[in-house]
Structures are given as C-alpha cells and as structure tokens.
Amino acid sequence: MKRRPGISGLHSAAAARDQYRSVGENVARIRTDLLKDQLATFRTQLEEFARKHKHDIKKNPAFRAQFHEMCSKVGVDPLASNKGFWAELLGIGDFYYEIGVQIVEICLATRSHNGGLIDLNELCSMLSKKRRTSREPITTDDCLKAIDKLKVLGSGFEVFTVGKKKLVRSVPTELNKDHNQILELAEVRGFVLVEDVERALSWHPGRVIDALETLMKEGLVMIDDGHPDRKRRYWFPCVSLSSSNAEEL
Amino acid sequence: MGDFKFPYFFDYPPYFTLQPVQDTREKQMQLWKELILRYCQHHKCFIINLEQEFPLFQNLSIQRKLSFEAREVFLAALVAEGKAEWLDKAHKKCLVLWRSIQEWSEMILQLVRDNAMEDGVLTLDEIQSGDESRGTELAGIDRFVLVRALKLLEQRGKAAMFKGKAGDDEGVKFSAS
Numbered sequence: 479m480k481r482r483p484g485i486s487g488l489h490s491a492a493a494a495r496d497q498y499r500s501v502g503e504n505v506a507r508i509r510t511d512l513l514k515d516q517l518a519t520f521r522t523q524l525e526e527f528a529r530k531h532k533h534d535i536k537k538n539p540a541f542r543a544q545f546h547e548m549c550s551k552v553g554v555d556p557l558a559s560n561k562g563f564w565a566e567l568l569g570i571g572d573f574y575y576e577i578g579v580q581i582v583e584i585c586l587a588t589r590s591h592n593g594g595l596i597d598l599n600e601l602c603s604m605l606s607k608k609r610r611t612s613r614e615p616i617t618t619d620d621c622l623k624a625i626d627k628l629k630v631l632g633s634g635f636e637v638f639t640v641g642k643k644k645l646v647r648s649v650p651t652e653l654n655k656d657h658n659q660i661l662e663l664a665e666v667r668g669f670v671l672v673e674d675v676e677r678a679l680s681w682h683p684g685r686v687i688d689a690l691e692t693l694m695k696e697g698l699v700m701i702d703d704g705h706p707d708r709k710r711r712y713w714f715p716c717v718s719l720s721s722s723n724a725e726e727l
Numbered sequence: 728m729g730d731f732k733f734p735y736f737f738d739y740p741p742y743f744t745l746q747p748v749q750d751t752r753e754k755q756m757q758l759w760k761e762l763i764l765r766y767c768q769h770h771k772c773f774i775i776n777l778e779q780e781f782p783l784f785q786n787l788s789i790q791r792k793l794s795f796e797a798r799e800v801f802l803a804a805l806v807a808e809g810k811a812e813w814l815d816k817a818h819k820k821c822l823v824l825w826r827s828i829q830e831w832s833e834m835i836l837q838l839v840r841d842n843a844m845e846d847g848v849l850t851l852d853e854i855q856s857g858d859e860s861r862g863t864e865l866a867g868i869d870r871f872v873l874v875r876a877l878k879l880l881e882q883r884g885k886a887a888m889f890k891g892k893a894g895d896d897e898g899v900k901f902s903a904s
Binding site: 590591669694695697700701702703704705706711713715718 | 736739740741742743744746747748750751754790791792
C-alpha cells in the first residue's frame with residue numbers, strides 16, 4: 479500500500495511540528511530554569527564563601543582583589559550599595575567609603591602645593607601613613623576603587639596616566655595634549671627647562687612658555703630661579719619624588 | 728632644646744623663589760611666615776637683619792637661598808599681621824614677635840608670682856638671665872623687648888622701672904599683689 483500525503487498526513491506533520499515546538503520551548507525553559515538555579519546556587523556559594531573568608535577579604539589586599547574579580551565575572555558588585563547585603567556582610571561598603579573620605583581630605587590638604595594633581599603612589603602612601611593605626615593595609619587598587627566611588631558622587635575626581643605615572647586629579651581643570659606631554663617630560667627629574675621641552679618635542683619656545691604659564695596659573699607648576707646656572711626651572715609638585723609631605727598632615 | 732625640624736617645603740627649590748601667581752604666592756608666604764616665627768622662637772632669635780646672612784633663609788643642601796626681595800616680602804607680611812615690627816625706616820632690621828609684647832608682660836607677671844616677688848625688686852639682668860627665669864621662656868629675652876613689656880606693666884600700674892645708681896643695672900619694682 480502506498481503512503482499518500484493526505485489530510486491526516488498534513489495534520490500529523492502540523493501536530494508533530496507543534497509537539498517539537500513545545501518540546502523546544504520546554505527545553506529552553508528548562509535551560510533557563512537550570513541557569514537560574516545555577517546562578518542561585520552560585521550566588522549562595524559566593525555568599526557562603528564571603529562569610530567564611532570575611533576576615534581574609536578584609537585583611538589581605540591580594541585576596542580582596544581576586545575576590546572582586548570573581549564577583550565581577552558573575553556580575554555581582556559587592557560595592558553596589560553601602561547598605562546592601564554585601565556591605566552588611568563584609569563591611570566593605572564602609573571600608574571604601576572611609577578611604578574615599580580620607581582621599582578627599584588628602585587631596586584638599588595638598589591642593590595648594592600640587593594644584594590638585596597628585597601621583598597615585600604618593601596618595602596611597604599618604605593614605606597608609608594616615609591610617610597607621612588601622613590594621614588593614616591599603617593598595618593602589620583600593621585607592622582606585624574608592625576613587626571610582628567618588629566619581630559616582632560627581633566630585634570631579636579622575637585618574638589618568640601620563641608616561642609612567644598615574645595621576646589623580648581632584649580639580650575640574652583638564653590638561654590638554656601639550657600639557658600632558660610636558661608633564662611626562664617633568665616626571666624624569668620633577669622639573670623641566672624651556673630648552674628641554676623645545677628640544678624633546680621640537681616646539682617653538684612660544685608654545686612651551688604658553689603651556690607652562692597656563693600650568694602655572696592652574697597652580698600645577700612653580701618657578702625656580704635659584705639654580706647656580708641661572709636658568710629658570712619649572713617644577714611640578716604633582717610628580718615630585720618626595721612623599722615626606724605626609725609628615726605635614 | 729632639641730633639633731629644629733624643618734618642614735617639607737624647605738627642601739623644595741621653588742619655595743625659595745618668589746612665586747608670581749597670586750594663589751601660589753599666598754601659600755608660599757603663609758608657609759614662610761610660620762617657619763620664620765617657629766624658627767625664631769626655637770632659637771630665641773628676636774632680630775633679623777636683612778643686610779646680614781640669616782641661616783634660615785638658605786638651604787645649602789639644595790643650593791638655594793631667598794633673595795633680598797623675598798625676605799623683605801615675607802617679613803613685611805609678618806609686620807602687617809602684627810607679628811613683627813620694623814626697627815628702622817629703611818626696613819633693614821626687623822623685630823620678630825613670636826610672642827606679643829602683651830604675652831611677654833603676662834609671663835613676667837607669672838615669674839613674679841612664681842617667685843613671690845609681688846612687691847619685690849628685680850634688675851633687668853636678673854629677669855633676662857638670673858636664677859628666677861632659668862628654665863622659663865623668659866630666659867634670654869631681648870632687652871629691648873623686655874623694656875617694652877615692662878612699660879606695658881607700668882601702664883597697668885603693676886610695675887615701675889628705675890635706673891640704678893651709676894654702674895648698676897636698670898631695675899623694676901613690682902606692685903603686682
């Protein structure tokens with residue numbers, strides 16, 4: 479007997495298709511459910527982990543950094559809310575909030591000296607000295623996280639890289655390309671001479687002086703006419719090599 | 728008395744050059760004014776003579792020194808604040824009042840009370856370097872400043888200065904009880 483595609487055949491095909499579709503949907507739903515379950519489990523496990531290792535997370539910067547990486551991989555932000563579950567559990571929100579406040583204090587205190595730009599390492603070392611009595615060590619990573627939080631508050635804090643250094647800017651002044659290039663040159667000895675900049679960047683003396691004078695007006699540069707060779711030096715407190723400033727705070 | 732501790736800015740060359748930018752200059756002046764007062768107090772230095780070298784105004788380790796103009800600007804700022812006085816019209820000699828004359832006069836009164844000399848007599852020499860003042864801030868006080876402080880006490884009726892007999896030092900009779 480020959481099989482003919484009759485109406486019933488068509489029906490079966492449609493029915494079959496429906497069935498496949500619903501199975502397909504089931505599969506998809508099952509997969510999503512599974513995923514949700516997995517995430518829920520993972521989240522629970524992460525919370526368990528955090529609970530168990532709360533002490534280590536607080537005390538050990540390297541461990542803390544790895545923990546953060548793990549969290550970000552699964553889209554969990556322990557710093558998301560100061561009052562959230564994570565903040566409560568780990569007291570982490572308070573920790574970064576506290577550092578943030580101290581960073582603002584340090585930037586304000588040094589602003590008249592460095593014009594509102596400070597080397598990240600210097601900031602971190604001053605922060606450590608300030609927190610001498612606290613038992614928790616601070617890394618530049620912690621500083622960066624705290625500054626990130628500060629940015630959210632719209633406080634005008636910005637971290638940018640010039641040459642080999644990371645600088646933290648706590649004033650609205652933005653540096654243009656010319657300024658950045660000079661800043662990079664200044665990193666070597668903490669100061670520049672006009673002739674250095676002319677030579678290194680092949681600029682007109684006029685362009686050099688213009689840039690330096692703007693930086694001076696912003697409080698980022700101080701002049702020094704006291705060298706025995708009588709040549710004027712332009713010093714950049716923000717890339718200065720001393721961190722003895724900390725004593726003053 | 729201990730070594731004098733220099734602040735961070737003392738080792739940073741630009742602070743030895745008068746800064747042209749207003750805000751920076753103000754910060755610089757404030758730092759130098761504080762330093763001058765603290766240094767003078769520590770070393771019991773009362774007079775700064777601009778025509779002579781003053782150890783505070785140079786830092787050999789960084790090969791920098793304050794120009795004459797810079798020194799004058801900083802001292803003038805102290806004068807404007809009442810923390811110093813020019814002793815001459817040419818502004819070459821400056822009296823540094825890290826304690827005000829008023830404060831010095833109070834200290835003398837305290838010395839008098841501590842030594843039960845409310846109705847007593849002391850020579851100026853004794854106040855400057857006698858047993859009574861040893862160990863107090865009065866020891867080594869500049870004569871000119873001392874006389875000014877005593878004059879203030881005279882105005883308040885607490886003391887009366889007198890000249891000793893020929894050869895004797897000036898003295899002061901207290902009525903501080």
